[in-house]
Amino acid sequence: MRIELEKRPKVSTLFSVLSPFIAFALTIVFGGIMFALLGKNPVTALYSFFVEPLSEVWSLHELAIKAAPLILIGVGLSVCFRSNNWNIGAEGQFIMGAIAGSILPVVFYDWQSPVVLPLMMLFGMIGGALFAAVPAFLKAHMNTNEILTSLMLVYVAQLFLDWLVRGPWRNPQGMNFPETRTFGADAILPEMIASGRTHWGFAFAIVAAVLVWFMMRYTLRGFEITVLGQSARAGRFAGFSSRKMIWFSMLFSGALAGLAGIAEVSGAIQQLRPVISPGYGFTAIIVAFLGRLNPLGIVAAGLVLALTYLGGEAAQLSIGVSERVTRVFQGLLLFFVLSCDTLIHYRIRLVWERFAATKTEEAH
Amino acid sequence: MKKLLVALATTAAVLGVVSAASAQEKAKVCFVYVGSKTDGGWTQAHDIGRQQVEKELGDKVETQFLENVPEGPDAERAIERLARSGCGLIFTTSFGFMDATIKIAQKFPDVKFEHATGYKTAPNVATYNSRFYEGRYIQGQIAAKMSQKGLAGYIASFPIPEVVMGINSFVIGARSVNPDFKIKVVWANTWFDPGKEADAAKALIDQGVDILTQHTDTTAPMQVAAERGIKAFGQASDMIAAGPQTQLTAIVDTWGAYYVKRTQAFLDGKWESTSSWDGLKDGILTMAPYTNMPDDVKAMAEATEAKIKSGELKPFTGPLNKQDGSPWLKEGETADDGTLLGMNFYVEGVDDKLPQ
Numbered sequence: 280m281r282i283e284l285e286k287r288p289k290v291s292t293l294f295s296v297l298s299p300f301i302a303f304a305l306t307i308v309f310g311g312i313m314f315a316l317l318g319k320n321p322v323t324a325l326y327s328f329f330v331e332p333l334s335e336v337w338s339l340h341e342l343a344i345k346a347a348p349l350i351l352i353g354v355g356l357s358v359c360f361r362s363n364n365w366n367i368g369a370e371g372q373f374i375m376g377a378i379a380g381s382i383l384p385v386v387f388y389d390w391q392s393p394v395v396l397p398l399m400m401l402f403g404m405i406g407g408a409l410f411a412a413v414p415a416f417l418k419a420h421m422n423t424n425e426i427l428t429s430l431m432l433v434y435v436a437q438l439f440l441d442w443l444v445r446g447p448w449r450n451p452q453g454m455n456f457p458e459t460r461t462f463g464a465d466a467i468l469p470e471m472i473a474s475g476r477t478h479w480g481f482a483f484a485i486v487a488a489v490l491v492w493f494m495m496r497y498t499l500r501g502f503e504i505t506v507l508g509q510s511a512r513a514g515r516f517a518g519f520s521s522r523k524m525i526w527f528s529m530l531f532s533g534a535l536a537g538l539a540g541i542a543e544v545s546g547a548i549q550q551l552r553p554v555i556s557p558g559y560g561f562t563a564i565i566v567a568f569l570g571r572l573n574p575l576g577i578v579a580a581g582l583v584l585a586l587t588y589l590g591g592e593a594a595q596l597s598i599g600v601s602e603r604v605t606r607v608f609q610g611l612l613l614f615f616v617l618s619c620d621t622l623i624h625y626r627i628r629l630v631w632e633r634f635a636a637t638k639t640e641e642a643h
Numbered sequence: 644m645k646k647l648l649v650a651l652a653t654t655a656a657v658l659g660v661v662s663a664a665s666a667q668e669k670a671k672v673c674f675v676y677v678g679s680k681t682d683g684g685w686t687q688a689h690d691i692g693r694q695q696v697e698k699e700l701g702d703k704v705e706t707q708f709l710e711n712v713p714e715g716p717d718a719e720r721a722i723e724r725l726a727r728s729g730c731g732l733i734f735t736t737s738f739g740f741m742d743a744t745i746k747i748a749q750k751f752p753d754v755k756f757e758h759a760t761g762y763k764t765a766p767n768v769a770t771y772n773s774r775f776y777e778g779r780y781i782q783g784q785i786a787a788k789m790s791q792k793g794l795a796g797y798i799a800s801f802p803i804p805e806v807v808m809g810i811n812s813f814v815i816g817a818r819s820v821n822p823d824f825k826i827k828v829v830w831a832n833t834w835f836d837p838g839k840e841a842d843a844a845k846a847l848i849d850q851g852v853d854i855l856t857q858h859t860d861t862t863a864p865m866q867v868a869a870e871r872g873i874k875a876f877g878q879a880s881d882m883i884a885a886g887p888q889t890q891l892t893a894i895v896d897t898w899g900a901y902y903v904k905r906t907q908a909f910l911d912g913k914w915e916s917t918s919s920w921d922g923l924k925d926g927i928l929t930m931a932p933y934t935n936m937p938d939d940v941k942a943m944a945e946a947t948e949a950k951i952k953s954g955e956l957k958p959f960t961g962p963l964n965k966q967d968g969s970p971w972l973k974e975g976e977t978a979d980d981g982t983l984l985g986m987n988f989y990v991e992g993v994d995d996k997l998p999q
Contacts (some may be wrong), residue, residue: 455986
């Protein structure tokens with residue numbers, strides 16, 4: 280007997296709805312087994328992973344803070360990926376956005392004004408977009424592979440930030456430690472509601488998701504993105520330009536990553552440090568695919584991924600497992616979600632050996 | 644709105660249950676780790692300290708920890724989680740947790756916090772540190788005796804005062820034995836990255852150093868030194884297992900004594916915000932056994948250790964010159980703690996330009 284995957288003639292609506300639930304159930308079963316093998320109570324473990332973080336207000340705020348950059352970057356990337364442009368360098372654009380946005384509070388720290396914050400956000404978007412313009416230019420005009428160029432530029436951005444905070448932008452009152460000045464009150468993204476520290480970055484993420492969803496569904500631009508992504512040739516017949524699309528999608532995703540960067544720095548960190556992101560730009564790629572490149576799906580995916588991070592911490596405390604175990608569990612969840620999505624396009628068929636053998640003979 | 648109210652009511656109920664429960668339970672002492680508790684270096688040393696608290700005060704307290712907590716907003720969440728879960732005393736064990744600790748401490752005035760190696764305190768935030776440089780002085784002396792070329796390699800993490808102080812102390816110790824001794828420095832720009840640390844070690848050995856010391860946390864440099872057949876010093880934990888024929892000694896962080904002392908004060912209601920900077924004499928750091936060296940070198944190291952403990956010898960005592968040869972400390976003059984904690988220059992004998 281063997282198992283075969285057979286392509287469905289049509290995408291299965293049933294399984295596109297069911298697959299996340301199947302994945303979740305499988306994660307619970309296998310995660311439960313893993314915790315049981317480690318000698319921990321599976322019920323407590325799963326409770327602290329999925330329920331505990333949602334049961335308290337402060338924890339919901341933390342969820343929003345963790346999810347905001349993932350969603351914002353993921354939404355931008357979905358446009359890029361849909362149009363068949365593979366921007367892998369969102370992490371770098373996130374950092375460059377954060378740097379560009381921090382020019383005002385770090386270099387012109389004396390300037391206090393209500394326009395500082397909007398300008399910072401604008402600079403952040405420009406910074407991210409400009410950095411994405413490099414791979415965009417190289418792809419549009421030199422036919423360079425954007426996966427490589429955008430990825431390599433991540434390291435450039437990381438090292439540039441590192442140099443800045445140790446060199447020209449180092450806080451003169453900071454005892455030589457590699458940090459910039461802390462931002463003034465006018466440069467800090469305020470909290471949204473009084474009950475916790477969720478800042479407006481989360482609102483940016485939701486608004487961006489809804490706008491992009493609208494754009495993809497109801498506008499000519501959205502149609503253009505989809506057509507060019509599926510077949511550049513068909514797009515050409517419709518009068519769409521692949522080259523312009525490269526520019527648009529890269530700049531767009533870069534700008535959103537940059538906005539995520541400056542929102543994170545201004546709202547959550549409030550100064551620049553050598554490291555400002557635990558890999559948000561890369562995790563957002565997972566988020567984008569987990570959300571099936573649909574902006575609203577990405578919101579859900581971002582929240583789920585953030586939940587597993589928070590749940591992992593809760594589990595460390597409540598059942599005393601190592602942080603590595605919680606990462607394995609997170610990996611299980613992602614693995615099952617992505618592999619169950621196979622069911623949308625493929626049917627699983629059990630092939631009995633004897634039957635298969637006769638069939639091959641017939642074919643001869 | 645209604646949902647929010649329900650959520651708030653639930654939270655209040657949960658918090659109520661938690662605080663009611665903890666009244667009967669043991670006091671909770673919690674730790675935030677930047678690395679893995681089995682990293683063989685910095686974090687492991689803190690975890691051994693935590694275990695000592697469990698062992699000595701286990702009938703009165705229970706301990707909890709979060710490991711691999713990245714510095715930044717994630718640290719804030721981790722610390723807040725501990726504060727909310729009923730921890731009465733929280734040790735945050737990395738410099739990068741400083742601002743997060745201060746922020747959360749403002750939110751939870753009843754919880755006590757202790758931040759390692761930082762400089763910001765508050766009524767409920769104490770800081771603690773260890774005079775690692777005392778151990779580095781001894782290492783410098785050993786290096787000067789053991790090195791044939793009079794040249795040691797130093798794998799440094801970040802150019803912060805703590806690390807610069809260590810480099811200087813090593814050089815001052817070495818030059819007290821061999822006035823021409825020099826060191827080369829490689830900045831790894833990480834606390835914990837076996838790959839980078841190993842590369843730094845190889846680069847230094849290729850440049851001709853025959854003694855290696857490190858201010859990073861993994862055993863990778865020790866392993867490289869063992870492969871290349873030179874001697875090296877361990878950091879934060881005793882790394883003899885990584886280099887049985889290689890390690891001369893190691894600075895072993897023994898936070899346990901401090902943790903027990905502070906936990907006891909907390910239990911007695913006598914906890915106060917302090918800035919503690921203990922040294923060899925207080926037992927907050929110890930030297931791993933002096934191995935792989937002749938007896939006379941060992942005797943010298945032991946004598947120096949005893950002199951530092953008794954206070955007879957202070958590593959930063961003049962006459963000392965800065966790197967460019969300009970005088971820094973006059974004969975018999977000793978640097979004060981403030982100068983040490985803000986140190987951003989090299990002393991004579993360092994073959995490197997301090998990243999500024």
